[in-house]
Amino acid sequence: MSLGEDLGQALGTFVIEARELLQDIEDGLIALEDDPAADETVNALFRAVHTLKGSAGLFGLDHLVEFTHVVETVLGLVREGALGVSPGLVSAVLPCADHIAAIVEGVAAGQTQASPSQVRAGEDLLAGLRPFLSADTAQTRPAGSVPGPPAETGPARPDVAWELSLRFGPDSLRNGMDPLAFLRYLGTMGSVTRVTTDVDALPEADGMDPETCYLGFEVHLVTDAPKAEIENVFEFVREDGDIRIVAADDQTDSYVQRIQSLPESERVGDILVRSGAVTEAEIARALRIQQERSAGYAEPPVRIGEVLVEENIVGQPIVEAALGKQRGTVEARFHDTQTIRIDASRLDKLIDLVGELVVAQASTGMRPAAAGQGGALQAESEVMRLVDEVRHSALALRMVPIGTTLRRFERVIRDVSMDLGKEVALVVTGGDAEMDKALVERIGDPLLHLVRNSLDHGIEPPEERVRRGKRARGTLRLNAFHDAGSVVIEVIDDGRGLDRERILAKAAERGLVAPGAVLSDQDVYGLIFEPGFSTAESVSSISGRGVGMDVVHRSVTELRGSIEIDSTPGVGTTMRIRLPLTLAIIDGFLVGVGESSFIIPLDRVTECVELPAGPADRDCMYLRGEVLPFIRLRSLFDIPGEPARRQSVVVIEQSGQRTGLVVDSLMGEVQTVIKPLGPLFSSLNCVSGSTILGNGEVALILDVGPLVAGHGERERLRVAG
């Protein structure tokens, strides 16, 4: 059966959630390795695996269910205390999580059956788990049989009876949702003591469409699973159908008692949710109904409790008990603090529009005539302030904390250090520093290279560390913070530091520097980013092939960022990546040469001075007693026409080196939306993009790094030629 479109969408949601769960599982396993006694971690881990298995079951992904079931069983043993946490256990389960991830990605690619290679890989992994399962043979159940009870934090929950009224949407069969499969799954959560099949909706005679779902089910379920978990089972059919889960009548007393033992709260909903009688989703539904009913009427809205009772979500006595606990007579207020998922392209569109707005607004600022009258001036400054605010909040929409990306390295560090026989602890600080989502995604790989490099070349093996009087266990610190309009990510190790002499020797051998050349520390360290440069004597699987660091440098430069290295021999190395907060908008400095306009990133501009009179072919000047080399943009870009009578020099700083750019006119600061150049111009290396100015003209954005570096090269050629 091919996947219907609706199912495809539901599957998409499943894949997204499965990925999140897998990340939780991985984090949990690694946390468990550090603190094997953490019950909370074990519970969370078990819950994540259990939920994953449950959702997979709903989609009939049997291969995923079977495999996950065994992992769940192992974790179940850990949860029950029948199996202790050991590094061996974590090492056996981690690859299983990878395997599950691979299956999930396969599902995302439309593969609903296990491929032969996946089956083989799965069998090998399960064989690795077998020793742990035999710890308690009574607990090992074949795949597909009744799994352990779903986990809940704290002490085991008592069994509770629920009445489920299930009316599936008419299209559910066509969408691949088989109500019987749900009934079967409920059987795994607890015991289904009664099912009544409702055939009333079956039409008479020819009126029946065999592909429409007519059957309804009334189910009496006894389980220790909390209500939210039962509700989750129906996550993908709730929208189209009518799914109600109510505590069985004989449970009312126990809920009333539980509510009475709860602290007071301002909101009835909170009390009900906390007691377990109502789930968040049900409250949300009741709130919607409440809003619909009160819309358009001036009279006070229906009480939420009434809605809940009318909708048969919860019984009257429970609501009354909750109302008794409501603090004073405060009117119930509900805040919607939920997050929503937004298609990233819509955000991009918004940011693009805001960018255009910024440009348009900048253009009004360029017309001094408009600023003539006081009123207009005031209005304009107000608009300017608002546009700036809109720009900030639009950019903030794309901002995500970098912590998730940084914490992902736990796994890398664990695996790599194990391979290398080193002991390394990861410390993440500043994980809540936010940056553009696109940047976070694209900085992952370069960071990975840096981390691997530090593990491989930086941190010494334990024996060597002990010999040098360091702790056997090395520390790798990932630190992120905001600094003057950019975000800085540091990879700090306490290893042996960079060996200046060896780098120099290697560079000389490769012909990267002239023998005997005098270079600053920064320049020497920078050499490791040259293509093909590697000082590792042995090529390990981790690094040492000389690919990687130059790729890191290139990727970071592409993101308009830079890398600095600080290193002290024997103490450690800090690699510092500096990135702009966002890729979309920069503060620029607008200059004119003849008819053309150029934008220089403002953060590179240090000052502007007048070009002293002198011969036209001169390419340096004195600035406060120091020699300042400069580049004439007019000759660099072959711009026709006579230079202006008074030219200016914009002093820019790149990697600690100052250079001047000679221009005809200075036009001041502008905020610019970067439009990338088309593929036709991808070989240009002094221009990073273009932008449209307020007056409609196009200005090129100068890429300062290559411009300055390339100039030295050109000069050498010119002098030599």
Add this chain to the structure above:
Amino acid sequence: MTASPPHRIAVDDELTIITAAEYNRRLAAALSDGAPVEVCLAGVTDLDTAGLQVLLHARREAHRLGRTVTFRDLNEVVRDTLAVAHLDGVLDGTAQTVTGRSEA
């Protein structure tokens, strides 16, 4: 064809959403002329809600039209599925009622 010889319908593959329309048509056709209908379920390889609906529908239609329909040779697959919905015995005559609250 009129009275006595019963119509025999044997289900020899899956009885699911894929085949439901086909078997529904055959059952309706068989019920239309008054002869008793016998449905043999020995060869059912898979049964889902759509298939179950078709069987329950035929049973109710027969009742409404005053015809008889018997289901025989229920195999493991069928019994197993019926057990999930607690409908054991409903098809092979040891019946209990199939009802439920009707919902809007």
